[in-house]
Amino acid sequence: MAVETTIVNVAARASLWLQPHRIVLIVTGLALVFAAAFFMRWDWLPQYYEMALVGLWRTLWILVVTCTLGFLLAVPLGLAQAAGPFWLAAPAKAFCTIIRGTPLLLQLWLLYYGLGSLFPQYPWVRESWMWPYLRQAWPYGVLALTLSFAGYEGEVMRGAFAGVPKGQLEAARAFGMSRWKTLRRIWLPQAFYRALPTLTGETVLQLKSTPLVATISVIDIFAVSSKVRQSTFLTYEPLLLLALIYMAITGILVFALGKIEARIPNKIG
Amino acid sequence: MIAQGTAPALKYTAQNDAAEAIHVENLHKRFGELHVLKGVSLSARDGEVIAIIGGSGSGKSTLLRCINCLENPTSGIVRVNGEEIRMKADSHGHTVPADRKQIERIRSKLGMVFQNFNLWSHMTLIENVIEVPVHVLGVKRDVAIAEAEKLLARVGLAEKRDVYPAYLSGGQQQRAAIARALAINPRVMLFDEPTSALDPELIGEVLKVIGDLAREGRTMVLVTHEMKFAREVATHVVYLYNGLVEEEGPPEQIFGAPKSERLKQFIRNIG
Numbered sequence: 001m002a003v004e005t006t007i008v009n010v011a012a013r014a015s016l017w018l019q020p021h022r023i024v025l026i027v028t029g030l031a032l033v034f035a036a037a038f039f040m041r042w043d044w045l046p047q048y049y050e051m052a053l054v055g056l057w058r059t060l061w062i063l064v065v066t067c068t069l070g071f072l073l074a075v076p077l078g079l080a081q082a083a084g085p086f087w088l089a090a091p092a093k094a095f096c097t098i099i100r101g102t103p104l105l106l107q108l109w110l111l112y113y114g115l116g117s118l119f120p121q122y123p124w125v126r127e128s129w130m131w132p133y134l135r136q137a138w139p140y141g142v143l144a145l146t147l148s149f150a151g152y153e154g155e156v157m158r159g160a161f162a163g164v165p166k167g168q169l170e171a172a173r174a175f176g177m178s179r180w181k182t183l184r185r186i187w188l189p190q191a192f193y194r195a196l197p198t199l200t201g202e203t204v205l206q207l208k209s210t211p212l213v214a215t216i217s218v219i220d221i222f223a224v225s226s227k228v229r230q231s232t233f234l235t236y237e238p239l240l241l242l243a244l245i246y247m248a249i250t251g252i253l254v255f256a257l258g259k260i261e262a263r264i265p266n267k268i269g
Numbered sequence: 270m271i272a273q274g275t276a277p278a279l280k281y282t283a284q285n286d287a288a289e290a291i292h293v294e295n296l297h298k299r300f301g302e303l304h305v306l307k308g309v310s311l312s313a314r315d316g317e318v319i320a321i322i323g324g325s326g327s328g329k330s331t332l333l334r335c336i337n338c339l340e341n342p343t344s345g346i347v348r349v350n351g352e353e354i355r356m357k358a359d360s361h362g363h364t365v366p367a368d369r370k371q372i373e374r375i376r377s378k379l380g381m382v383f384q385n386f387n388l389w390s391h392m393t394l395i396e397n398v399i400e401v402p403v404h405v406l407g408v409k410r411d412v413a414i415a416e417a418e419k420l421l422a423r424v425g426l427a428e429k430r431d432v433y434p435a436y437l438s439g440g441q442q443q444r445a446a447i448a449r450a451l452a453i454n455p456r457v458m459l460f461d462e463p464t465s466a467l468d469p470e471l472i473g474e475v476l477k478v479i480g481d482l483a484r485e486g487r488t489m490v491l492v493t494h495e496m497k498f499a500r501e502v503a504t505h506v507v508y509l510y511n512g513l514v515e516e517e518g519p520p521e522q523i524f525g526a527p528k529s530e531r532l533k534q535f536i537r538n539i540g
């Protein structure tokens with residue numbers, strides 16, 4: 001009895017949801033998927049499957065690592081600009097201006113082809129423990145992406161720090177909080193909450209910047225798709241799949257960061 | 270000579286031998302060219318309620334903010350609990366507290382209530398109230414929470430403990446701010462125009478809480494525009510004019526029989 005009622009309920013709700021325009025959209029979507037599945041070539045998939053997974057993993061960790069490190073750099077960059085003395089604020093401002101004023105591809109190439117070609121000239125560099133890293137490409141990619149994220153987010157954090165009402169910082173001071181404690185307990189949390197919606201957007205943009213590392217021979221998911229194109233002479237299939245993968249990652253990112261955003265107290269300030 | 274065991278009188282008259290909680294002597298404050306305080310002295314003994322009144326620009330808020338060095342006095346002496354705040358000149362020639370640890374310790378004994386409440390907006394009321402006890406004074410969290418719940422109940426906000434300040438009226442926020450200041454078990458409460466930012470119908474509820482504290486014999490320094498209230502709760506009234514103490518005395522004298530011509534006019538205008 002109960003089971004029947006449940007089924008009836010579910011059916012009733014489903015029929016409400018299934019309105020004509022939704023049915024048309026679903027059918028169109030399914031048709032596209034089937035067309036792609038039957039009229040396009042996917043026989044290369046098993047062969048490149050593992051390579052794609054490795055590439056996907058590389059894209060993801062580069063994204064996570066550069067966003068995390070970049071944000072950790074952005075906090076002092078923002079703080080220096082918002083409240084620091086001139087000798088701290090000026091270099092922070094200069095850094096952000098230079099990073100935001102030049103293309104990321106140029107920064108990446110300057111680091112990899114410029115800095116990367118300087119190091120081998122010094123024997124002591126080649127003998128140091130860092131050499132195994134410095135001779136690979138990925139550290140330059142990670143460095144460039146980190147600095148770029150820090151540059152943009154430093155500016156975001158400057159605004160966020162400056163936006164926290166002065167009275168609340170004064171209250172912290174009036175109750176005997178040290179500067180460090182005021183920063184940790186009052187200033188930084190509020191600045192972070194203020195910046196979070198922007199940070200979500202910037203993280204998604206950062207995902208779309210990661211393919212640039214393919215130009216310095218780091219095999220991320222983008223580089224894998226290029227490889228497939230070169231060796232199978234297929235144009236659309238790998239690119240379409242790549243687009244789908246980036247959209248899926250973006251969707252997950254926006255969903256996850258949206259969850260965090262929903263948890264923070266709203267109506268701040 | 271303090272009468273023990275008697276019911277608290279409406280106005281607790283502090284004895285002259287009560288310890289001096291706050292002592293300000295010949296205080297000067299300049300903002301660049303502007304000479305805001307021109308040698309003000311003030312004393313608050315335990316149990317006294319000092320009301321500072323005066324027109325806008327008279328320096329009354331600045332005087333209060335000099336007591337806990339939210340503004341650094343240009344010269345003069347400030348003693349809290351008998352301990353003098355040590356000052357020094359910084360590289361720009363401004364006077365700043367010489368010992369950060371000392372000023373932080375002194376501040377944590379002064380419960381400040383601001384005109385604009387200044388509750389921390391990313392914390393609920395209970396978090397606001399336990400913040401300083403837990404993170405500055407080192408009180409255990411559960412002890413602090415129990416204490417904070419009592420204080421919130423006392424200012425009539427027990428049900429609002431998990432609400433963020435932005436969802437409360439000005440009067441509720443100010444009462445919560447008073448609970449936050451009480452949570453540090455302050456030696457002296459400092460009120461900086463606590464009702465000036467409130468809608469007229471919300472002033473009463475805040476004044477009631479402050480009045481209750483005064484009747485309990487809590488030591489307070491209060492900057493206010495509420496003359497009727499000052500007359501009711503203060504044990505001593507200081508009238509500031511243009512950065513100087515123009516007249517001071519018990520409220521009956523200040524409001525009943527003012528001597529200074531300026532004070533007479535001030536009372537006429539505001540009443």
